[in-house]
Amino acid sequence: MKLLRPIALGAALAAVPLMLALPMGCDRKSQTESTESKDLVGKVAEAEKAESQAQGAAKAQADAMAKAGLQPNAAGVQLTPAQRTLLEARVKDEKDNSTAALLQEILDRDKQIGELTAKVARLQSELPKPQIATEKDNHFAMAVRYLKGRGLSEEKAKTLAAKANIIEDLQPGWHVYHQYVGGTYLTAVTQGKAMIGPTEYLHNQRAALEHDRDDSLAKAKELNDQVVGLVAEKTKVQEEVDALRTEKTTLMSQVGELTNLSQAQKARLNSLHYLVGQRKQLEEEGVIVVPIFAKDRMGPKAVAARFVKDLPLDGPNPELQIQASDMGLTKISKVNVVPGSLVKNQHYTVTLAEDRKYATIRILDPERLRNDRVVFAVTD
Template sequence: MIPFRRPTLALALMAASFLMVSTACKREDPQIRELTQKAAEADKASQQLNQAGTEQQKKLAQAGVNDVKPNAETLQLTDEQKKALEERIKNEKNSSYQALLQEVLDKDKEIKELNTKLAKLKADLPKPDLAKPNDSHYGMAMRFLKKKGVPEAEAKKLVSRVAIMEKLAPGFEVYHFYANGTYGTWVAQGKAKITPNDLMRQEREKVEGERDEAVAQNEKLQEEVVDLEGQKKKIEEEIAGLRSERTNLIEERAKLQSDNAAQVSKLNSLHYVVGTRDKLKAEGIIEIPVFAKDRAGKNWRDEVFTQSLDLRSAKTIAIKAAELGLKKIGKVNVVPGSYLKDEHYKLTISEDKQTATIELITVSRFKNDKVVFAVTD
């Protein structure tokens, strides 16, 4: 469960590592701070309960007790199931098996205590909103405040003061706290298969490193534009010059965006070279050991890899025998040898031996990498 109090999701993402244990800020309403702390405890208990339930399933499987199914909601055993297991323990002569069954009962006791603790905590908390597909944190917050009778303008102002998750997973539990004109919110995992922290981390991982640089450049240009606009208001006689300068900045920004797009394409592409094995060896691009796979040669350099495949839109490479001056294609070696056939890529040679098709399987592994396809007839 994650408390949201900061003004931007970017800050929330940066703080994800400590949000799980952070406390309410000093300016926060005491009532909201207390509810937030209880929500944190409830989330911790819920996570422990889920973990204990998973461990219980493993213990049941290890003990070979396939006929015992804990309650899907509470993860607890029924009284009948516990009695049956206790009877098995009494009658079982194998001490190891007895210990496994006893671990199941001990774990059930732990699960019961966690359920009791969780129920007590949730009894003191408001009922959370359950996120459905396409629900937004902002929309849920606004609906909550409107139901509380808060005018829309004031509701927007209150929501703007807390960090709002840009994306919710179905099943997330969204808590809303409102007291003395202050709004707070807390997102818990609930029935979702992923935690809010993990979801934010996944979203963060989708953003390539070069985007950070592009954003920084964009912010810098925006600051310059704002500065120029301010000068234009103060110095009317220089308005023509400022407009010209602003146009130049926009063009520069467009160029930076174009350069960034090229960099993004490079980072998402496979850079490769295709040639006959003998020629590649002669040029020093690869080496051919006697008792090992082909490997990079002394002339393995960036400028050698003049061909590229944008992996965002393409996954295959076609090699033509005629283009290599060969009568047929008998074999294609992939260098480096750490790429494994049928695991990282699939190689198909046509029946007439005129075309070899490389289909990339683990596409992410090939991103921004250099590969040699050495062909022999």
């Protein structure tokens, strides 16, 4: 197919996420209650679908224009009226049918892109501005902060957040939407800039859990079948009774181990996961960051694998002790609790012994710290 001479068609197509700096609704004061009360999850899903369609159309347009030999510029993704008129004239004058068809395809898709872009803009204007999740974010904590920012008490905010569709493990880059209207809190999470979306991530997590469950059930059934078979064989082979009873005990013990494993996993979800160390060493290792004019925060090395100690939070007055000798210190002068967003005497208390040889940490707000990670940075 012959190449057309380059035409200045507006198409920075390679860099078109089709968000196009569209103004997203930031809890607009002018938005009517009937519009705000629509299902947030449904609106987010519809907007995400439209955006995906628009991105697909833009990519196809870029490929078609490259094939036609058209040179894009930075004017925009869509054709100007003058550009469209020029292409329409070339379609009529083009002798090569395949080239004419390709140019017509570009014209038709340009109209489709315009319609999809308008649809995305309309849908996103009805949505609140999302928060972008980071590695250290917690969906429940984000929900509570949002609701408290709407004037709710912490207790009320936690109650509403607990009823919402909270995702346990947020991934960096996910977009988290919040909406509070008419006493109801709604939240939704989309893929945003992340490599994997919430649906696929949760599907993979669920598939792994189901696989483990199926393996456990299959093994339990196998063990049960073996027990039944051994009991039946006992009546036939009396001399093997003792051996069969021993094997039965072993098999039942394995079933108990599986049960204990499940209970241990449940207990971990209801615990605080913590790490204790010398503040200076933790800072050097990158576990915590100690800004000059801000509170301590988690560092890039504060990965989940380092938080191997758990403090159960189901019992009354959960607390732990930090011994100076465990860290090679003679005394403890101070214990910093990281992240610094945790408030002393509201979320926890720190009490130093008179001889400074140990410190006692008492948890005042177990719900705030449940299944969360905390670093106790000790200074001698």
